Amino acid sequence: MTANEMPPMATPRVAAGALFFDGEGRVLLVRPSYKKHWEIPGGYVEPGESPRAACMREIREELALTPALGPMLVVDWAPAEHEGDKLLFIFNGGSLAPEQERDIRFADGEITEWRYVSAESLEQHSPPRLARRIRTAIAALSDGMSAYAEHGSAI
Template sequence: MTADEMPPAATPRVAAGVLFFDAEGRVMLVRPSYKDHWEIPGGYVEPGESPRAACVREIREELGLTPALGPMLVVDWAPAEREGDKLLFIFDGGSLGPDSEREIRFADGELTEWRYVGEESLEEHGPTRLARRIRTAIAARRGGTSAYAEHGSAI
C-alpha cells in the first residue's frame, strides 16, 4: 500500500500537564491570562517532543520550576467542538513544599496566579470535563496505577 492509498489517520492535538499536591492533598490550579477559567499547569506538545518532555518544558516556562515528574496518571481522549481531537496526558508532580512554592515565578506571562483546590471545589474553577479528568488522575494516583479516560471519565 502506498502513502496515497493509506486511509486517513487521526491527527489529534496533544497536551501534557501535571498535578502538584499540597500536604492536605489539594491540587494546584493555575489561572491563564488568556482563559476565563483555571487549568492545571502544562501545555501543548511540540512536533518531535514527547508528552513528558513537553510537560517539563511547560512547567519550566510557566512556573520557573523543573519538576521531577512521577508516573503518568491519565491519558484522556478529549475532543473539543471548536478545537478538534485531543489527547491529554497528566503526570504526577508529587507534593510541592514551601521551598518549591517560593520558587514559583510566572516566567512567560501566560499565568497570573496559582492556588491549591480541593477535589470538592474543582467545578468552581473550571469546566466539568477538567474536573472529571483531575478526579480520574487523583483516583489513579491513590490506586498506584494509571488510567485511560474519555472526556475525563475512566473507561
C-alpha cells in the same frame, strides 16, 4: 499500498500537564491570562517532543520550576468542538515543598496566579471535563495505577 491509498488517520492535538499537591491533598491550579477558567500546569506538545518532556518544559516556562515528574496518571481522549481530536496526558508532580512554592514565578507571563483547590471544589474553577480528568488522575494515583479516560471519565 501507496500514500494515496492509505486510510485517513487521526492527527490529534497532544497536551500534557501535571498534578501538584499540597499537604492537605489539594491540587495546584493556575490561571492563564488568556482563559476564563483555571487549568493544571502544562500545555501543548511540540513536534518531535514527548508528552513528558513537554510537561516539564511548560512547567519551567509557566512557573519557573524544574519538577521531578512521577509516572503518568491518566491519558484522556478528549476531542473538543472547534479544536478537533485531543489526547491529554497528566503526570504526577508530587507535593511541592514550601520553598518550591516560594520559588514559583510566572516566567513567561502566561499565568497570572496559582492556588490549591480541593477535589470537591474543582467545578468552581475549571470546566466539568477538566474536573473529571483531575479526579480520574487522583483516583489513579490513589490506586497506584494509570488510567485511560474519555472526556475526563475513566473507562
